[in-house]
Amino acid sequence: MKKIVTEVIPLNFWKYSTPKTVFPIASKVIPMAFLFAVILCVAGIYVGFFVAPTDFQQGEVYRIIFIHVPSAWMSMFIYIIIVFWSLMGLIFNTRLSFMMAQSLAPTGAVMTVIALWTGALWGKPTWGTWWVWDARLTSELILLFLYIGYIVLGASIDDIRRSDRTSAILALIGAVNIPIIYFSVEWWSTLHQGASISLTAAPKMAASMFLGLCLMSLSFWMYTIGAAFYRLRIVILKREKSSTWLREFEGAP
Amino acid sequence: MSLTLIVFAVVKRDMQQAVKRPSDLLTVFCFFILSSGLFAIGIGPDPELQKNIGVGVIWASALLASILALGELFSGDERDGVLEQMLLVPEPLTVIMLAKIIGHWVVTGLPIVLVSPFLGIFFGFSTNALLVLASSLLLGTPILSLLGAVGAALTLGVRGATALAALLILPLYIPVLVFGSLATNAALIGTEVSSHLSLLVALLIFALVLAPLFVSASLKVALD
Numbered sequence: 001m002k003k004i005v006t007e008v009i010p011l012n013f014w015k016y017s018t019p020k021t022v023f024p025i026a027s028k029v030i031p032m033a034f035l036f037a038v039i040l041c042v043a044g045i046y047v048g049f050f051v052a053p054t055d056f057q058q059g060e061v062y063r064i065i066f067i068h069v070p071s072a073w074m075s076m077f078i079y080i081i082i083v084f085w086s087l088m089g090l091i092f093n094t095r096l097s098f099m100m101a102q103s104l105a106p107t108g109a110v111m112t113v114i115a116l117w118t119g120a121l122w123g124k125p126t127w128g129t130w131w132v133w134d135a136r137l138t139s140e141l142i143l144l145f146l147y148i149g150y151i152v153l154g155a156s157i158d159d160i161r162r163s164d165r166t167s168a169i170l171a172l173i174g175a176v177n178i179p180i181i182y183f184s185v186e187w188w189s190t191l192h193q194g195a196s197i198s199l200t201a202a203p204k205m206a207a208s209m210f211l212g213l214c215l216m217s218l219s220f221w222m223y224t225i226g227a228a229f230y231r232l233r234i235v236i237l238k239r240e241k242s243s244t245w246l247r248e249f250e251g252a253p
Numbered sequence: 254m255s256l257t258l259i260v261f262a263v264v265k266r267d268m269q270q271a272v273k274r275p276s277d278l279l280t281v282f283c284f285f286i287l288s289s290g291l292f293a294i295g296i297g298p299d300p301e302l303q304k305n306i307g308v309g310v311i312w313a314s315a316l317l318a319s320i321l322a323l324g325e326l327f328s329g330d331e332r333d334g335v336l337e338q339m340l341l342v343p344e345p346l347t348v349i350m351l352a353k354i355i356g357h358w359v360v361t362g363l364p365i366v367l368v369s370p371f372l373g374i375f376f377g378f379s380t381n382a383l384l385v386l387a388s389s390l391l392l393g394t395p396i397l398s399l400l401g402a403v404g405a406a407l408t409l410g411v412r413g414a415t416a417l418a419a420l421l422i423l424p425l426y427i428p429v430l431v432f433g434s435l436a437t438n439a440a441l442i443g444t445e446v447s448s449h450l451s452l453l454v455a456l457l458i459f460a461l462v463l464a465p466l467f468v469s470a471s472l473k474v475a476l477d
Contacts, residue, residue, distance in 0.1 A: 138427065145424040153421060156411050165474040166407050170421060173403060173467055 017094045019236045020245045026229040026236075033226030037219050044215030052208045064122045065209075070217040072115035074224060075143060076178055078108035082150070083175045086168035098164035099239070101171065102154055103231035107224050109147035116140060127191055135184035136192035139177060146174040160239065259344055260352040267356030270329075277325055282364045285318035289372050300377050307376030308386070308437040315365050315390060316426050319397040320419045322361040323405040326353070327472070331409060340476055347465040350472070354402045354465070362394035378441065385440035385450075392453040393433040399464035400425050406471035428456060 015021055048066035055062040082101045089097035119137065120130045131137065150167055157163035185194045196204045240246050271278055292310040296302055330336040339349050369390050370383040378386065404422035408414040436449035
């Protein structure tokens, strides 16, 4: 009778904490992520503009929701991921965590700008004004300045070790703003409408609208992954330019 | 050395230094008055309009003056090596930093609180509104010093430090500005002010607990 040997291979997370392992993975993920982003975006816009019904209150103008809401979600979510990687970097002392956080920040800033911009375009026909200084809009604007401050602070410190850690601490401080943005429509009476979608209840909108939103959100996710990994590759190339693994990987002499 | 003694020693040292070089203090103090005055001159002599914008002008000027005051908070101590010694002593760095911030507030924040009622008179505030303006600044300016210290610690020794600290910290000042001006505006139109002041107290406690931790962490990274 044969003896079955079961071997337990411990899953080594640290393997994925070095630029050497992640660089080739990022290179493979980037084109896939961008491809999915385009496909999902086309599908989402089709569902949003041709399948989803007209809103009985706001008419056709509500259709900007398919860009506004996913970008607003991503603007907050990317910040949470930056906080996560900053914490990881400060606790475990992993260089790659800081690189991840820094690679995400410009995409987060872009998402915040898109959310503010489309919000203004939506506000003009429905509220009659481009901008009000209410809690939701102000806190989202603060988020934009947090992103810009994070990027500028990181860029203005030459010593990489200090730059990484200092901007990570700033990211942690700014984290206090995220719950304020999210709950601002509940805590204060604002012009901005409350959430129509929550994790705990059925969405308060037509199924095709919800489908369109889901597709667009997934598309924005894919774009974020692609863009962040693209930037991560550049950061790794810059910082590790003298390392042997990179030369071997590129096949240079 | 007990913690209270450390706090007293650090605050005393900072105040002695401030007395030796009064120009730094005067700059901040005069900036606050000038900035408020510039708005008043800019909008013209309409008393009703001046009364309406007065609160926002005084509060925003306090925010800007507080940012201006950050320049020398840690950089002087860094130049002569005192900051490094503060990191090396066995006493907790957070307590020393809290004392630094208290000392900084006494020499830059407190004068703003004390002069604010006079500025309020220029904008035509009622007596009650003057009291609320001063007490909201009394609660608000320590928060500005606490948050500002974090900005100063993050940007210590970085090129263009003050401008960078302004970019990082002014967005975080906004809640203080909101509740401080809400309280004073409520006093001007005669509605309830205590809820806004309570929120300022809450912000102050929040900042009092967290800011020294972040300052210490940033300084440890900066002087690593």
